[in-house]
Amino acid sequence: AATAGSRWMLLGNILQIEPQIILTSQLVDVESGQVVASQRITGEAGETIFSIVDKLAAGLKRDLSLPAEAQKEPGPKVAEMTTDSPEAYRYYLEGRALHLQYYNAEAAASYRKAIEADSTFAVPYVLLATIETGVEETRLVAKALKYSSRSSARERLFVRGVAAFVSGDFNGAVESFERYSA
16 A cells, blocks of 8 residues: 555455345554544345445545545445446456456356346456457447446546457557556
């Protein structure tokens, strides 16, 4: 965190005791190592991990002593920025881990499972497109672009970079990937 120039670092745990999910977090001042704030959020039966994370984010806004205007400003919901399917997210993470180890066939299978679990989850589409070629690659990029509004700003840059590359717009791809890496 210090190397990255961060002022705070967030540590936490997830505990599932059926039917509840409990998130605990500690907000740490990077320079001093002191815990600035901590929270314990309990999700009720039927509540998803993503809605519980949204509660945690609201608490963090208060803990960071943000101006009143910023605290009132609604942030995007986590499920609206990724997926509301824990299964889809798990398959996506599994695919990423495999992809980073160059197990492309296995990664592709995991990405496909993520898409089956949530057909509007943009990131698995674009990552699968980086493995596929030809017409399938183009189809997957189009799907990723279609659903990219549900992605983070950084993920949208990655989707746009892959889309530009696939379409032959190499300058656009370089620009998007440079902004993605910044």
